[in-house]
Amino acid sequence: MSHSSADEAAKGAPQQEVVLMKGNEAIAHAAIRYGADGYFGYPITPQSEVLETLEALHPWDTTGMVVLQAESELASINMVYGGAATGKTVMTSSSSPGISLMCEGLSYIAACELPCLVVNVMRGGPGLGTIHPSQADYFQATKGGGHGDYHFIVLAPSTVQEMADFVGLSFDLAFKYRTPAMILADGIVGQMMEKVVLPPFRPRRTPEQIAELCPWAATGNPSRRKPNTITSLELDSAEMEKNNNRFQATYRRIEEAEQRSVSYLTDDAEYLIVAFGSVARICQKAIDDARGRGAKIGLLRPVTLWPFPEKAVAEVASRVKGILVVELNAGQMIEDVKLASRCTVPVHHFGRLGGIIPNPGEIDNELERLFPEAFPSKS
Amino acid sequence: MKTEIIIAGFGGQGVLSMGKILAYAGLMHGLDVTWMPSYGPEQRGGTANVTVILSDEGPISSPVLDTFDIAVLLNQQSLDKFESRVKPGGILIYDSYGVHTPPQRTDITVYRIEAMEATFDMPSSKTYNMIVLGALLGIEHIVPSESVDLALEKVIPSRHHDLLEVNRTAFRRGMELVG
Numbered sequence: 399m400s401h402s403s404a405d406e407a408a409k410g411a412p413q414q415e416v417v418l419m420k421g422n423e424a425i426a427h428a429a430i431r432y433g434a435d436g437y438f439g440y441p442i443t444p445q446s447e448v449l450e451t452l453e454a455l456h457p458w459d460t461t462g463m464v465v466l467q468a469e470s471e472l473a474s475i476n477m478v479y480g481g482a483a484t485g486k487t488v489m490t491s492s493s494s495p496g497i498s499l500m501c502e503g504l505s506y507i508a509a510c511e512l513p514c515l516v517v518n519v520m521r522g523g524p525g526l527g528t529i530h531p532s533q534a535d536y537f538q539a540t541k542g543g544g545h546g547d548y549h550f551i552v553l554a555p556s557t558v559q560e561m562a563d564f565v566g567l568s569f570d571l572a573f574k575y576r577t578p579a580m581i582l583a584d585g586i587v588g589q590m591m592e593k594v595v596l597p598p599f600r601p602r603r604t605p606e607q608i609a610e611l612c613p614w615a616a617t618g619n620p621s622r623r624k625p626n627t628i629t630s631l632e633l634d635s636a637e638m639e640k641n642n643n644r645f646q647a648t649y650r651r652i653e654e655a656e657q658r659s660v661s662y663l664t665d666d667a668e669y670l671i672v673a674f675g676s677v678a679r680i681c682q683k684a685i686d687d688a689r690g691r692g693a694k695i696g697l698l699r700p701v702t703l704w705p706f707p708e709k710a711v712a713e714v715a716s717r718v719k720g721i722l723v724v725e726l727n728a729g730q731m732i733e734d735v736k737l738a739s740r741c742t743v744p745v746h747h748f749g750r751l752g753g754i755i756p757n758p759g760e761i762d763n764e765l766e767r768l769f770p771e772a773f774p775s776k777s
Numbered sequence: 778m779k780t781e782i783i784i785a786g787f788g789g790q791g792v793l794s795m796g797k798i799l800a801y802a803g804l805m806h807g808l809d810v811t812w813m814p815s816y817g818p819e820q821r822g823g824t825a826n827v828t829v830i831l832s833d834e835g836p837i838s839s840p841v842l843d844t845f846d847i848a849v850l851l852n853q854q855s856l857d858k859f860e861s862r863v864k865p866g867g868i869l870i871y872d873s874y875g876v877h878t879p880p881q882r883t884d885i886t887v888y889r890i891e892a893m894e895a896t897f898d899m900p901s902s903k904t905y906n907m908i909v910l911g912a913l914l915g916i917e918h919i920v921p922s923e924s925v926d927l928a929l930e931k932v933i934p935s936r937h938h939d940l941l942e943v944n945r946t947a948f949r950r951g952m953e954l955v956g
Contacts, residue, residue, distance in 0.1 A: 418797075418804050418812070418931075444816060529816070557836075590840050591797065591812035593804050676840065683839035759843035 416595055421561035421587040424594050425491065425517055426451035428565035429463075433602040434515075435486035436464040438477035440496060443529040444585040445519035448491040461602055471496040475503030475516075482512035483628045485608040485615030487569055491517035493585075494535050495526055497543070504578060505544025509630035511614075511645070513572035515565065517581045519588035520726075522753030530753025531585030533675060536730035539582045540704040547642055549649050550578040551656065552703040554674040558592040566597055573611065575652055582703060584726065586676035586755065652705055659707035660699045663689070664714050667696025669769050671761075672711065672735050673724040674700045681724050684761035693772040695765060703731070708738035715739035720769055722746045724761055726754075779834055780919050781842050783859055784909075785826035786851030786872075791906030794932070795849075796827035798910060801928035802920040803831040813840040824854050831919060849913055851892075856880060868917060872909070888916055890954055904947030911951020922948070 419427070425448050429437060439449045449467060457463040468474040474490045481488035492500065497518045507514060520535045522528035539552045551571050553564045561583060568579035608615060616626045632638040662682055664670065673681045678699040685695045698714055700707045711734075715721060720743050723732040729747040736745050748764045750756045766773055782799070786792045793814050800812040813828045828845075830837050847868045850856045853876050863869050865884045873879070874893035892908040899908070914920065929944055 416804065418801050418810065585816070586813065586840065589814060589816050591800060591810075592837075592840075593810060679837075680839040680841060683842075686838065755841050757841055757843040758839050 416593050418591050418593055419558065420447055420589055420591050421555070421558045421583060422447035422519065422589070423451045424558050424562040424596070425565060425581070426455065427596050428562040429489060429515075430455060430457040430461060431597050431599045432566045432569055433461065433487060433600045434463055434489060434565075434569070435602055436466070436477075436481045436488040437490065438464075438466050438468050438474040438481070438488070439490045439492065440468055440471050440474050442493045442496045444521055444531070444588050445491050445493050445517065445583075447588075448517065448519075461599075463602070471499035472503070475500035475507075478514050478516070479503055479507050479510075479512070482507060482514040483510065483616050485612030485617060487513075487573075487603065489515035489517065489565075489569075491519065493519050493521045494523050494532065495521075497535065497538065501538070501544040503544075504550070505542075505546050505548060506630045507578050508544070508548035508550055508645070509546065509641075510628050511576040511648075512578070512628070513569070513576055514578050515568045515572060515581065516578060517583065520582065520584045522726075522751070528753035529585070531589075531676070531726060531755055532751075532753055533582075533584055533677065533726035534728070534730070534751070535582065536703065536725065536727060539580055540706070540734070548645060549652075549704055550580055551575070551652060551705075552580045552582050553658075554582050554701060554703050555587055556675050556678050556699065558587065558590065558594045561587060562594050562596055571652075571656065575648055576614075577648065577652070582675070584675050584677075585753075590676075649705075656702060657705050657707040657709055658701035659710040660701060661710070661714070662697040662699070664696035664698060666694055667714070667717075668694040668719050669696075669765070669772050670714055670718045670721045671695060671697045671724055671765075672700070672721060672731070673697065674703060674731065677724055677726060677756075680756060680758055681761055683758040684765065687758060687762050688765055688773070692774040693765065693769070695769075695772065700731070706731075706734045706738065708734070711735055711738035712740070715743055718743060719772075720744045720746070722748060722765065722768060724756070724764075725749045727751065779830065779832040779837070780847065780917075781845050782829045782831070782847045782849070782919075783826060783842075783845045783862070784829065784849040784851075785824060785855035785859055788823050788825040790825070790851055791903070792825045792851065793827050795906035795910050796829045798907075798925065798928045798932050799913075799920070800829050800831070801931050802924040803829075805924040805927040805931075806920045808833050808920070809835060809837050811837045811840040824852065824858075826855065826859075847913070847917060847919075849909060851909065853877060870909075870913060870916060888912075888955065890951075892951065892954065895950055895954060899943075899947055899950065901943055901947075904944055907944045907947035908951035908954070911948040911953075912955045913951075915952035915955040922952075
């Protein structure tokens, strides 16, 4: 459990080494390097490599990080709940059906204003569904999932590098706003390998650092202060409304400060694709092909799904003639695109369901079908 | 230059590992790479495939593709599925072992290799994929052999480095098949 061993690990490892690994493996490496205190999870395809990699790296011998395979997803999220309540940097990961099981715990964690990281590497649903890539948990991640008026920060990586980078970003934001953060990935970016530069090692926080950063934490040391109580229960409705108003004030601050998105060729775009995660990359290739045939199409990739980058979408929507939202679902993010664009231009949807990945050519065909006037040779 | 490759065959033939060694060799050669597998029950039999993209043009966009510059197809099912998706002027490499309907296209270059036959003379049948990789790089010089050597050291865990030599031998045998 000593922190000097983390320093040794930091000295021993090359910090800028470029490696080839899966997105799931990158999550595990990044968590150890961030100085995470604990991972609690239960295996499920297509994200089992997160737990497997952590077990293989046995960080309990170096940084002191706890890695525990719990007996279920319910146990995992409640271990995260407990760890987070003590101000520790804790996380879990799962895939769609497992995240459904965790939603009760997520609601409690959000209600207690606790920071943690939850990784969802989505697979095709509903139900047990398939093990293949999907984005059908967008609503669950961004609109709730559990009960009550709560939100948490949702980041959508599209590369293995972002899988690594968003671990630290998620923890930073989670502690800044005292809220859970989710990395909402899909089976593509979880399973594919790319080159990645892993973040540098940082030591785990000391108890003193935790006490300073998390004065609310239940650290079992109340001798010099009033005991901290962490509970979501408040039977006085007037007090519960105050709590809710505080949560909502936090959400408005997050919406104001943390919208993130990436634009590709939107400056001269006459038509726009909005897509997130690995699907945005498939769309990027479709756009390159379409531009080769004279069609001025751009891409806007939301990086934060909550808060949704409504300012960026509204800005680009105000100067294009039509929008196509491409998702691995039956039409979820399209609702936020319609709201952000205020439906000032037609907003269409193209989706594949149940674990099927569209090829770039399918998206090109859809662009031609919906926006024939964008293709000079066709009109 | 960007090279878009599909490798497909039976689960257990080492298709995914071959793709990983190729991708790692690309990385060692300073290229951007993506390795996108078909994952799941395939590894317990049935067909498995992996898309590998190697590029010196910067970050790679889509890891999934409609068409390929090179297809390495190691059984009949894979030939049936992917022959039509080789770009005109592209390369199709297939192992004739167990194939009853050879490729028909005339607008691509087709190479028939006898990698499975060659495996029978090797000390380990598990090096089949390295013979195929040797043949692929013998036909199309995508990455230097030295990068494959370095990739093997990365991909094979150090506790199994006694297997490096047999893999290198198989790789050279594959190059000889098409040499």
